[in-house]
Amino acid sequence: MIATPDDYAWFSYEHFPGLADAYCFTYVRGLTPEQLVTRLGGRPEDFTPMTLGELIEARYRHGYDTAFLGATTIGDWVFVVEPNVGLGADEGIITPLSAGTRLVSHFRDVEGVECFYWIEDEKTRFCFIADDGYSEEVPDEVAETLPRIGSDYRHLYPSEGPAFLLTERLTGITLTPELLEGSTYLCGVIPEPR
Template sequence: MPAVSSLLVVGRAAVAEDYRWFGGIRDFGEGFCFTWIRERTPQQVIKQSGGKELERIGWDQLVGSGDGQEVGADRYFYGVAHVAEWTLMIEDGGTFGTTDSQVWPLSRGTTLISHYRGKDGRGRLLVLDDQSVRLDFDPMAADRIAGSGAEDLRPVIDGAGFAAAQRLRPGDRNEYRAYCTEAAFALIERMTGVAMTKELLETLTYLFTSVPRSSVRSS
């Protein structure tokens, strides 16, 4: 198994405050999922997930009314784009990136990082390395972390903002929830080396893709 240090990159030691801008985005009221897959192209991800590209869209179309996941639908929907050495999948209210049967195959031979938050604020930050769980926890409960890298990565997790989040926990729930979301994005930046700014998201072109919920790929 690769060393835990291989999950980290040299670059800005991002912290929660770097992602305060995310709180200004009101389009994710039903939740979101951001999934990063290393050294895979968007086309490879679409093919491996059993998806079909529907159209090429911009950020406003991806998160605006009408393009989000429909509750009870028989398909997943995501927008996918190439960023540095990663492919980034974004779901507006979707759950593809937190569905084990979907993301495990996508992590074969590479690293996959998924950050999901549901409408109720609960979520999941999952790091898979070649189908092995390195981290798995709810950002709202960062005192309970699973995965083979949990212990060694604890200082990095705390430094990204989760130690500060615990001090906010007894206070305002909305403030705590927002800060945990920001800390999760900061932690992911420390692992991808990509500063996910609003400007970056707005400049990308996304391949809007649908995937049957019954689609499970093993390779």
């Protein structure tokens, strides 16, 4: 079965309050959660295992100016969840984080500002940046996915399905409610993100 944006309608405020209206999901190939934390300038020993619910609750206790995240392993990837914050949308952070590997991230804030990035070894291959829209050049790796999004994909926001489909294509990971809720995340604060 070929996925469409409607297949990700489950990711909604109704089912994931405290996450779906403002989130950042980042996938980095070939790293462990501990390696990711270290690359970002954190100390893995200061991080604690948590469920998704605990991660969301803890994030809101740390305030809006704090870089609080949870990371888990999915296959060969580390998957990062950031409720209501977006290190994964900061090019100054994710470009060096992608060194030697592939990084895919998508972000939405409470005001509806959205970003999507595919970065390969510090080079942006494809992106959607709020107010700028999608990249003009479409790499072959995502060209076959765009028709599944719709003929007018440039007018859809990433969180309406395109980000999930593109991420699935670029990582091989199909995010499901069970995967999101059933994972244990290594959680904590990145004191001064690099």
